[in-house]
Amino acid sequence: MVLLRCGLGSHRVTAHKRNFLIVLRKNFLNLKTSGGFELLRCAQNCRNLKVLECNWKPESIRQYIGQLAKIYLRSIQNDLETSPSTPEPNDDTYSGMCEFCDNKMNVRMLRDHLKICSARPNSESDELPDLAQSLRHSSTTEPSTSATSQSPTLASITPDLQSTSNDNMTEQPQVVEVLEPISPALCQKCVSHCTETEMKDPVDILRFFQSKMVYGRDLDIQDESSIIEGETNFILVDRSDILQSAFEDIEAITDLRLTLEVQFLGEIAVDLGDPRKEFFALILREIKEKYFSPLREWSPDYTVIGKIFSLSFLQNGPLPKLLSVEQLKELFESSTPRPVIQNLRNGLNALGLLQLVKELPSLVHLFTPGSRPFNLKMITTLFIHCLCTRRFKQTNQAIENLQEICKIPKRSSR
The missing domain is CATH 3.90.1750.10 (Hect, E3 ligase catalytic domains)
Structure with missing residues (x-):
């Protein structure tokens, strides 16, 4: 959330070879004061960041990490500013009207304005209702037999970690396994x-x-036209x-x-x-x-x-x-x-x-390896070995045995 507020959150970037770095600096304005930055990637299912070892051109990056992979930017010399960025004064693309004083302003400034608006009644609150808490209160009216259901659903067992930490820091979230764990x-x-x-x-x-x-x-999946779920x-x-x-x-x-x-x-x-x-x-x-x-x-x-x-x-x-x-x-x-x-x-x-x-x-x-089949390559290798190492009489005997094994008709002597 801190990164999003200061303009350092996730951005989808499409750029060509010539303007790649320009597009990055345009999407992340704080990079101008970073003293240089480097590109990193994250290994799958972990948090270890590694510097991209390939050329930092768009086509090389696509071949190295794929089309839709995430790239992380890290400053080299200076720490990036993490204070919330303010919109431009003339940026009224998304504006809203205060219902109490009828002032029109950018929606990113509207919430802060509501806290100090003099025309707003004191009884009002700018905080959104805690949906998770209301759900917990409403769940107490459900029949007690629902807690012993043998087919739990994701909606009924997924803990709300954020609301739990806000309501009571000492309370530990309960984790319920959907599938039976690997056990004896x-x-x-x-x-x-x-x-x-x-x-x-x-x-x-x-x-x-x-x-x-x-x-x-x-x-x-046999039918490629079906929805892959x-x-x-x-x-x-x-x-x-x-x-x-x-x-x-x-x-x-x-x-x-x-x-x-x-x-x-x-x-x-x-x-x-x-x-x-x-x-x-x-x-x-x-x-x-x-x-x-x-x-x-x-x-x-x-x-x-x-x-x-x-x-x-x-x-x-x-x-x-x-x-x-x-x-x-x-x-x-x-x-x-x-x-x-x-x-x-x-x-x-x-x-x-x-x-x-x-x-x-x-x-x-x-798990047991099978016996190796006696193929033509093995027969040829054995035959060449006999020709190179055996005496003439023994070689003739090997040829006769080979003809018998391979069902090769014997040549008539002239």
């Missing part, structure tokens, strides 16, 4: 349902658990540095159960399901190369890696089959796992997967 009880309900219905197929169990755990926008966790990731950008955004997410919406830096595609799947495929490939070939025992990143495994597992991404059989056994069965495995457990359990797999061991197969 929620996972146990899923386990009980699968046991009672004799659901044994790991894929069916996964789909049922997904329906109970994920909420918000639909994971895959539903809450999401939005992240902006850089293809050239996908690990660092994704780790920062996912670590800052407080509710992992929401559908993940992914946008790649410099791209304007709307995530209807495919960009999210591509993101999971790319980041799992990078994670495998950097963190599981071999394990990096000293790295603190395995907790967020476990969260990414859970998100990919539950939001139609590739199955994270990156661990060996020994590592999977330590992950789901060991009573004294290594710290790196314990961090991975913590990440998986952020969405209840660890408990679910322990209760329903058949799900381990979804």
Whole structure:
């Protein structure tokens, strides 16, 4: 509010290459006395500001942070003035009439005028009624059974933090969860349902658990012409540095159960399901190369890696089959796992997967890597190796075996 009153609030700026800085100074008049300023961006879901590393031209900024991203300005040498800015005297674009003295003035000065208007009766008050307080008084007339309703609505449970702090500074706002939190009880309900219905197929169990755990926008939207509704966790990731950008955004997410919406830096595609799947495929490939070939025992990143495994597992991404059989056994069965495995457990359990797999061991197969298929490239490599290293008789035997495996007809000898 202080920034808005002194002209330093949010502004939507559209500018070309030549007049970009001029437009900024025109929208933020206080920048003239700043002694220079710099452009910053905020990482998704957190408050860490970083100076833009790209060229500060409009086209470069759009490619670096996207079309609709927010840019923050910070003065370098001088502090900006935070006193309320006064409108120009001849600025009567939005004017209003005082009903007590019939004086016409700018609407931004009207409220201050009402406080000192001599023609105004003393019984009047310029303060607006406290709508939240009136709602609280009116709610006392409701039947007491409404407090025990099993389907609460957002309107009935959202606390008014501003009115609470104004009425009583010592009173703590009550927070009521709309959805059941991730707890052993929620996972146990899923386990009980699968046991009672004799659901044994790991894929069916996964789909049922997904329906109970994920909420918000639909994971895959088939009809692009329909209205896209539903809450999401939005992240902006850089293809050239996908690990660092994704780790920062996912670590800052407080509710992992929401559908993940992914946008790649410099791209304007709307995530209807495919960009999210591509993101999971790319980041799992990078994670495998950097963190599981071999394990990096000293790295603190395995907790967020476990969260990414859970998100990919539950939001139609590739199955994270990156661990060996020994590592999977330590992950789901060991009573004294290594710290790196314990961090991975913590990440998986952020969405209840660890408990679910322990209760329903058949799900381990979804994490187990399959055997590598014997393809043509492997056959060719083996054949060339035989030609280069074996004796002539042994090579002839290898050729005969290869012909038999590949069903190649033998050439008749002349």
